Amino acid sequence: MQKNFSYPIKIEDLKQSDYKYELTADSAELEDITQVLQVEKVHEFKAEIFLKLNNRANNLRVWGNVFAKIELKSVITLDNFIKNYNVPFELNFDTRATYNDIKELECNIEDEVPDIIENGCINLADIAIEQIALNLEDYPRAEGEVFDSALYGDSEEPKKENPFAVLAKLKK
Template sequence: MSDPWNRIVKLHEVSRGPLKLTLEAGGAERADIARRLDLESLSSFRAEIVAAPWLDGLELSGRFDATVEQICGVSLEPFEASVTGDIAVRIVPAGSAHAPPPEEGDLEFDADSPDAPDVIADDAVNIAEYLVEHLSLELDPFPRKPGVTFDYAPPTEGLSPFAALRKLVEPKA
């Protein structure tokens, strides 16, 4: 079993100013990520990230690029696809005055308001895990190989498995 992909940044490391990071998963890490995300393979995964101070936590922003191999949901053939995405996450430590209050009762969702910051238990943020999470959100849940179409023709009346039963129930003329 390979080690998970890690890139830990402590909150105090960004307190003096933004950190510009380039992360690229190696072969063992890509194999582990592909297994976790149920991909055939992950031939590349690279990101340019800025970790900047935000209130008493940090803000991650940047972009990632990956090349994934998935199975077509129509033809069941493997195919490669390029996946790109942006990341923008705010993170605060537990006990922060800026942490969202515990939710009670029904949750209200406002698509126009910014997301609440993530709360971490200690002062360490695994940026690689945030990248894997954002990659999983960008993957097509119903992958289709380019050029493949799904042609469905409903069965004709006489070929239906219930056609024989229908003949038994219908009155004879």
């Protein structure tokens, strides 16, 4: 995903216990995250991530909180503004499953399908960035901004004459 901000964890190195990781991006890493998220600027990025491996169930539970201070451009005023994100998350990885195994599963849309671990490794930085990316607005606007169509000349559409009005006049 990105070059500098990376925190890979090999699943084979984990023991069956709880782990806690605290990630904080430095200035070079913040620039990389800015490019990945395609925003104006990322001022701060931190994550507190917990892992719990359960070998019997072939399960790796990953949960935590991601905090980011991001500068966005408003789609209404085109002014930059800063928004704070504080995103809790929880993921479940199947430590033995492959993509083919998941494709073959028969499950309902409500069923929780576990994530897949590729090459025996997960990247905590990628997971943290993904959580923020999933929470970014498609059309960012500063708090309290509302699109006022009257300001931009779209308040009313011109009224079209009814094509049958001519016939109604002839009938009279």
